[in-house]
Amino acid sequence: MNKDAQMRAAINQKLIETGERERLKELLRAKLIECGWKDQLKAHCKEVIKEKGLEHVTVDDLVAEITPKGRVDSSMNFNTCLDSCSYHYNQALVPDSVKKELLQRIRTFLAQHASL
Amino acid sequence: MEEISLANLDTNKLEAIAQEIYVDLIEDSCLGFCFEVHRAVKCGYFYLEFAETGNVKDFGIQPVEDKGACRLPLCSLPGEPGNGPDQPLQRSPPEFQ
Numbered sequence: 001m002n003k004d005a006q007m008r009a010a011i012n013q014k015l016i017e018t019g020e021r022e023r024l025k026e027l028l029r030a031k032l033i034e035c036g037w038k039d040q041l042k043a044h045c046k047e048v049i050k051e052k053g054l055e056h057v058t059v060d061d062l063v064a065e066i067t068p069k070g071r072v073d074s075s076m077n078f079n080t081c082l083d084s085c086s087y088h089y090n091q092a093l094v095p096d097s098v099k100k101e102l103l104q105r106i107r108t109f110l111a112q113h114a115s116l
Numbered sequence: 117m118e119e120i121s122l123a124n125l126d127t128n129k130l131e132a133i134a135q136e137i138y139v140d141l142i143e144d145s146c147l148g149f150c151f152e153v154h155r156a157v158k159c160g161y162f163y164l165e166f167a168e169t170g171n172v173k174d175f176g177i178q179p180v181e182d183k184g185a186c187r188l189p190l191c192s193l194p195g196e197p198g199n200g201p202d203q204p205l206q207r208s209p210p211e212f213q
Contacts, residue, residue, distance in 0.1 A: 062150040070146035
């Protein structure tokens with residue numbers, strides 16, 4: 001394993017060991033519900049299920065349709081978005097404030113655990 | 117395992133790591149949501165929990181057929197005379213008294 005990969009693995013391990021990853025997940029979950037992310041994705045799910053049929057929809061269908069929409073934030077633009085760009089450019093579901101707060105918490109964690 | 121120090125990393129690299137962790141958390145949330153929805157669909161409570169608007173017909177489920185006025189003596193529909201508590205109750209046949 002090269003040094004970079006080793007470092008990433010060590011950081012992930014520390015995140016899990018300290019419980020910080022779980023806390024970050026909970027914080028993110030609460031923020032995404034608060035900002036209406038979950039509601040918007042629910043509406044999109046309804047469309048997917050209507051299209052595929054309630055009895056036939058699979059996890060793969062939902063992941064393929066929902067994940068690209070759910071991960072979009074305002075930093076994505078025509079050049080960086082890997083999916084249908086014009087759609088996603090206008091559909092930033094993750095608010096900047098949520099992203100900033102998460103990133104700040106992560107940076108604080110990295111600063112506090114400078115040696116792993 | 118030798119100790120790894122983040123203190124020697126430049127800001128860009130640290131920022132890239134922070135972004136990766138953030139993206140990982142978002143992906144986790146999306147996947148978790150997909151599994152929640154799939155479970156709700158397969159266990160039959162999707163339209164109760166996730167689809168607050170619309171009705172079951174939107175999902176290809178036939179609603180229970182409306183058979184019209186209930187004929188039980190104590191039931192009534194508004195505006196329909198002849199049903200409901202106004203009707204006198206019948207005495208039970210002698211063999212059941």
